[in-house]
Amino acid sequence: MNKVLEKVLTKDFDVEHLYKIGVYMKKGGYKTLTKVLKKLKPEDVLKEVKAAHLRGRGGAGFPAGVKWGFVPKDVDKPKYLCVNADEGEPGTFKDRYIMSHNPHMLLEGIVITCFCVGIHTAFIYIRGEYENIAQRLELAISEAEDKGFIGKNILKTGFDLNVFVHRGAGAYICGEETALLESLEGKRGNPRLKPPFPAAIGLFQSPTVINNVETLSNIPHIMEKGAEWFVKQGLAEDGGTRIFGVSGKVKKPGIYELPVGTSLKELIYTHAGGMKSGKKLKAVIPGGMSSPILKPDEIDIPMDCESLAKADSMLGSGAVIVLDEDVSIIDVLRKITQFYSHESCGQCTPCRIGNSWINKIVTRIYKGKGKKDDLDNIEKLASNMLGRTLCPLGDAAAMPILAVVKKFRKELKAEIKG
Amino acid sequence: MVEIFINDRPIKVEEGTTVLKAAEKAGIHIPHICYHEAFPPEGSCRMCLVEIEGHLCLELACATQVQEGMKIYTETKDVIEARKGVLEFLMAEHPMDCPICDKAGQCTLQDYYEEYGLFESSFQEEKERKDKKVNIGKGLILDRERCILCTRCVRFLRDITKTNELGVFNRGVHSEIGVFDGQVIDNNYAGNLVELCPVGAITDKDFRFKTRNWFLEKGASICPLCARGCQIFIEYHPGFARFEVPKRVYRISSRVTSRDENAKEKGYWICDIGRYGYSYIDKDRTEFMAHKERDLSGDKEEAVKYINEKIKKLIYRNKLQWMGVILNTWLTNEELFLTKKVFTDDLKLKKVFFPEQAQGEKDDLLLTEDRTPNKKGTEEIGFQFDQLEEKELFEDTELLIVFWTSPFDLGTITELTPELKKIKTKILFTPFKRKWNDDFDLVIPTAVSAEKTGSYTNIDGKVQHFGPVLSPPGEAQAEWKWLISLGKELDIDFKSYVKMRSSLDVFKSMKDEIKFFRT
DSSP states (O other): OOOOOOOSSSTTTTSTTTTSHHHHHHTTTTHHHHHHHHHOOHHHHHHHHHHTTOBOSSSSOOBHHHHHHTSOSSOSSOOEEEEEEOOOSTTOOHHHHHHHHOHHHHHHHHHHHHHHHTOSEEEEEEOTTOHHHHHHHHHHHHHHHHTTSSEEEETTTTEEEEEEEEEOOSOGGGGSHHHHHHHHTTSOOOOOOSSSOTTTSOGGGSOEEEEEHHHHHHHHHHHHHOHHHHHHHSBTTBOSEEEEEEEESBSSOEEEEEETTOBHHHIIIIISOSBGGGOOEEEEEOSSTTSOOBOGGGOOOBOSHHHHHHTTOOOTTOEEEEEETTSOHHHHHHHHHHHHHHHOOSOSHHHHHHHHHHHHHHHHHHTTOOOTTHHHHHHHHHHHHTTOSSSHHHHHHHHHHHHHHHHTHHHHHHHHHO | OEEEEETTEEEEEOTTOBHHHHHHHTTOOOOOSSOOTTSOOOOOSOTTEEEETTOSSOEETTTOBOOTTOEEESSSHHHHHHHHHHHHHHHHTSOOOGGGOTTTTSOHHHHHIIIIIOOOOOOOSOOOOOOSOEEEETTEEEOTTTOOOOOHHHHIIIIISOOOOEEEESOGGGOEEEEOTTOOOOSTTTTHHHHHOSSTTEEETTTTTTOOGGGOEEEEEEOOSSTTOOEEEEEEOOOBTTBOOSOOEEEEEEOOOTTSTTHHHHOSOOOHHHHHTTGGGGSSBOOSOEESSOOOTTOHHHHHHHHHHHHHHHHHTTOGGGEEEEOOTTSOHHHHHHHIIIIIIISOOSOEEOOOOOBOOOOSSSOOSBOSSOHHHHHHHTOOSSSSOHHHHHTTOSEEEEEOOOSSOOGGGGGGHHHHHHSSEEEEEESBOOGGGGGOSEEEEBOOGGGOOEEEEOTTSOEEEEOOSSOOOTTOBOHHHHHHHHHHHHTSSHHHHHHOOSHHHHHHHHHHHOGGGGO
């Protein structure tokens, strides 16, 4: 990668009081919105976003432009935008940085998106723990309303948009888009059957676009500098930069905005400063806890959706968790199974009971009471979950479990012997 | 219509049909637990997964709609393994207390384990402990350990009764069904939850621990407790060898299935009044003919002869206007037709009276205001209500024949007991022992609808036939049998009655005479 590193999303993060609308506007904020609303048609925006190959930053990596294109044009129902700010994937903390440092960039992205799709109501579904950020967002919304960027007749163009902040109540599953919709409707956060997809029947039975915070924050930049520029930031089929959140046993944990396709090795050793206290690298979880674990010999890999999928893992939310030699793998497995067992919504059988069952086995092994066939059993149970659950949570649990058991079988077996 | 292939067999089904329904149509059962035809697919049990050519993973049969040329496989290695997987998951946290579970014998989980499971469980952990007996209202007891969270109960109360008393609480393996704070289930359809529950998680106090499912037999009947005429099964104990017990009926359950053309119209439910109001069948029944003076010695002909004598006496004295008859809308179409024939056509009586009968509040689903089964039929046969004042009925009456078929209160007539007592000869046809039976000279035991062949015309004008599930006790027999005997004995129109050997024969005559019954 010999690209000039250009920060896009995090460029102004060190500007003081960037979250205030005055500061944001001084830095050129809302200029793109004015340009889009006054000079462009919704179709132009859609064309540009499609050309930018902006892939969803939430985890699934679905192209945003294509998603917007699925929304039917002629319906007599209202359409909605739901901003997924329920950043719950363990290891992920990028959206909170965006929202706390530069909420207006997100709002600008929201308004442009809504203009493009023809939406007049947007909800930001933010995880309950981000109380301070929810307050900051609400403040930002009221500032933007005062300046006429949100509300009725935006910039006197006749376009109306209301934006609301809705706080979740602490369920990982509510980050799954249909569970998010249920929760937003005031119901228990259970995922819905798909099809119908939210683009056709979503929030309150109406067409709904659901995008991640980081995805939407890219929109103003795409519209400002163009799709061509955006693609150049990353890869041809996976444009732009991504904010990688590096945590674990590295010297400099934190967020790093780098081009899509930056090597994982480079991210850990160059940007995050390498391993802490000179310890040896044991494993890397490359995209949030639900992405299958990588061993040290697998980390020379470009960080983009396709490449990681080829390595049987996934880019997910770009949350890199680095584990060193001191970490016991049964600890890792136990953390994973505990989490999914705790966070399974309980709606469908394999996820509800599978996760709890595996967690019970792993906990038993952890307590030194492992049995000979435990690992085979874990693999069998996880395979029974894989691809057979109602929503992606089952897969999100089964994949990392299977990977850990497969790649660290020897070490796990040693646990059982003892 | 689209053509699809299930296990390589071509099947034509309507567009928009789900894979599960298409397979059912072809006679292929795809196991499912959470899915119920009355509700939109839920897709949570994952039992109905099938393989569809070209699809990456197994698909839900309950929710996937067929498409032209779709190739579906229901018995591949993957599918069988997935089913076993789901069953193993379900069984892992299931308490397996089948020996003390009321559902044992008709439990979906048991059936599917026998058919698709048969594995050695690899579950070696401790099961979750949950509440075993939660009172959720209306005599329903919830066992949270047995619950497999199909949420049929929650969806029933949400979609059908719209009362929303139940919800799912907590998360993951700790998920449990429960009532919302300060609420209990309190609606007239709660009993359906027991039937809807695929396992023994919801049981009712009425049936709890009383008997085992496999001891019961069941017969089809029509619920007589309101004018809706819901199709029911009467579930009864066939009896113990050489050991007579008074309780025969243990349970009433709904009979409407998807194959029934009325399923949509009626829903799949019966109300609690119909479900739990069956005790009259085995309680306080008249078993033997009772005459105040004569000893009938169980001779039914003798009883009919006695009635004939009394009527003939009036005829000879040309005083038939001194005879009155009380009928009710609990009688079957056939019986009402016969009473019309005997009393109105043959004897030309004017004093035929229908007392006002039990009424109640109707609800939005099934229960009607009229709590008798055959008012509509009575009208169609040609009887008119309210033509006669009660006072007129008792005035100058020397012979009164009363048919009292309802297990309920005797309505307005009881108030007239002193006047009733003044009547010289009083004859009562009834299946029930009631206080006023003592005031009659002759009490003739009859059958309840569960013991009869006949038909009722429901509130929507639908004629529904039913046969006997139980046999009447002692000397009791259905009213239509008594009426045919009486008709013959009277010898006014002997030929017509001789033709009638069964309730169906009566119905045939009725069809000939009354246009309504022809359709």
